Amino acid sequence: MLSQLNTSYLKNDMKKIIPALISLLILVGCGNAGDSKAEESFISGSGAVTFIDSANRIPAPEISGMTLLGTDYRFSVGKVAVVNVWASWCSPCRAEEPALSALALMYPDVAFIGILTRDNPVNAEAFVRKRNIPYPTLIDDSILIGFRKSLPANAIPSTVLIDKNGNVAARISGAVTVASLKDLIEKVSAE
Numbered sequence: 001m002l003s004q005l006n007t008s009y010l011k012n013d014m015k016k017i018i019p020a021l022i023s024l025l026i027l028v029g030c031g032n033a034g035d036s037k038a039e040e041s042f043i044s045g046s047g048a049v050t051f052i053d054s055a056n057r058i059p060a061p062e063i064s065g066m067t068l069l070g071t072d073y074r075f076s077v078g079k080v081a082v083v084n085v086w087a088s089w090c091s092p093c094r095a096e097e098p099a100l101s102a103l104a105l106m107y108p109d110v111a112f113i114g115i116l117t118r119d120n121p122v123n124a125e126a127f128v129r130k131r132n133i134p135y136p137t138l139i140d141d142s143i144l145i146g147f148r149k150s151l152p153a154n155a156i157p158s159t160v161l162i163d164k165n166g167n168v169a170a171r172i173s174g175a176v177t178v179a180s181l182k183d184l185i186e187k188v189s190a191e
Helices: 002-029 036-040 091-106 121-131 141-147 178-189
Strands: 048-051 064-066 072-074 081-086 111-116 158-162 168-173
Touching: 048 178, 081 091, 091 111, 091 121, 091 178, 111 121, 111 141, 158 178, 168 178
Parallel strands: 081 111
Antiparallel strands: 048 168, 064 072, 081 158, 158 168
16 A cells, blocks of 8 residues: 555656656757857847937948858948848847838838847848848948947947948937938938
8 A cells, every 4th residue: 555655646746747847848948059148248229319410420341241141242332321230139139120121121222231240140041031131231240340439339239320421420229210210311311
């Protein structure tokens, strides 16, 4: 009788332990191996807009390099550019993407350029293809160093506008909205 009681308790304990083990394995399997360091150093912006008067602007760095889709890209001065710094693991980046894509289609004379930072290019490429993002994303985030004397990308996401003369004109630190970015595009384009 004692052995029957021990077996009964063991079966009840196993019924409790097995679901817990399965849940633990699922959680571990859903981890984003390799990306945790980037997420720990993630700095979220507030969406604050900074605009620089045209007399106080300095040149933007050269923006060129290999895109996520394997093509070469070079931005040519002479038109307004919207440069968005993002990562596929970044929730605000993912949330702002529809606004950026819609505005890229709304303003075909404005160059929209993504710069991938702190991300796995394979994950980012899958995100770009799935969402059918209509503008190129460069995979060389060393370009960001060139913005350090003007309006550095101080958060992920950050969006910098470059005027027709190739100078840094404005920045949105954090996720863009259609209204905030549209206002800046129109202001800088009208200059």
